[in-house]
Amino acid sequence: MAPCTTVGRPAPLSHRLVRALLIAPESALIAALLIINLFAPSIWIGAGMTLLILIFLTRFAALHLASLAIRRARWNAADALATVAYVLHPRSPDALALRGIVALTRDDASSAVALLRRALDLAPDRAAFALALSSALLEQGEVSAAERAARRALELEPANAAGHLCLAQALDAAGASPETIEQHLREGLAHHPAPDAEASLRCALAQHLAREGRLAEAALALSAARAMLPRCSMAHRTAVGRHIAEIEAIVRPQREDHAA
Numbered sequence: 001m002a003p004c005t006t007v008g009r010p011a012p013l014s015h016r017l018v019r020a021l022l023i024a025p026e027s028a029l030i031a032a033l034l035i036i037n038l039f040a041p042s043i044w045i046g047a048g049m050t051l052l053i054l055i056f057l058t059r060f061a062a063l064h065l066a067s068l069a070i071r072r073a074r075w076n077a078a079d080a081l082a083t084v085a086y087v088l089h090p091r092s093p094d095a096l097a098l099r100g101i102v103a104l105t106r107d108d109a110s111s112a113v114a115l116l117r118r119a120l121d122l123a124p125d126r127a128a129f130a131l132a133l134s135s136a137l138l139e140q141g142e143v144s145a146a147e148r149a150a151r152r153a154l155e156l157e158p159a160n161a162a163g164h165l166c167l168a169q170a171l172d173a174a175g176a177s178p179e180t181i182e183q184h185l186r187e188g189l190a191h192h193p194a195p196d197a198e199a200s201l202r203c204a205l206a207q208h209l210a211r212e213g214r215l216a217e218a219a220l221a222l223s224a225a226r227a228m229l230p231r232c233s234m235a236h237r238t239a240v241g242r243h244i245a246e247i248e249a250i251v252r253p254q255r256e257d258h259a260a
Helices: 013-023 026-039 043-071 075-088 093-105 109-122 127-139 143-156 161-173 178-190 195-211 215-231 234-259
Strands: none
Touching: 026 043, 043 075, 043 093, 043 234, 075 093, 093 109, 093 127, 109 127, 127 143, 127 161, 143 161, 161 178, 161 195, 178 195, 195 215, 195 234, 215 234
16 A cells, blocks of 8 residues: 555645545635625625535534434434535545445445445545445455555554554454454553543454453453443444344453463
8 A cells, every 4th residue: 555645744735625626616606705795796706605605504414413323323313414515525535434324334235345445535544434445344354445445544643542453453354363453442541532432442352352262351451441331322232232242242252261
């Protein structure tokens, strides 16, 4: 994978202008209408500017509310809101990414991959898009592509804890050594992640340690993951809580047998 040329230094002005237009394509039209209105005032020009501003505000609100709906596991609302934002701006990277995330929660990995790839093509400097794409690719069984996407996210944000988690999961699926997988999980934890990422990392570490027969360490990692749950978003709390229960069902009998 070729390294991103914008990492570690400011993006060229042309790239920043393109990024601004992707975020708010109405801005160029509003500016043009404003200049025209200065020289040739017209009620129709004013009405056009008002309409464009309303479209922008509606789209911005839809994106914001869709993000909140995802955090609260309200998938139908998130899908509807992201679709509104997409209809108003079909080349919006954020709208595409949100639709991709919702598709992934519905086990539609192929749609998620297609949407997230489009989002990343439009905004190649967004590490979060690369991480979501890595998860979708892994769900679809494209292990090598998932690993490349995770590495790309880490190139964009080396201290991204979730990036180490996605890379560890891809390497695990690829059959990497247990030491390499554990290293990435612990590196992610060393970056002091947000609650959602920390809970996922500790849960993944517990599962990995249990597979290695290090049951006492796995139990400690599970306990730490469980302690993080109250601080997680509702959507993440449900998923990680279910995962913790699955791992506990495996670890507890093994520890009891070992103690006996």
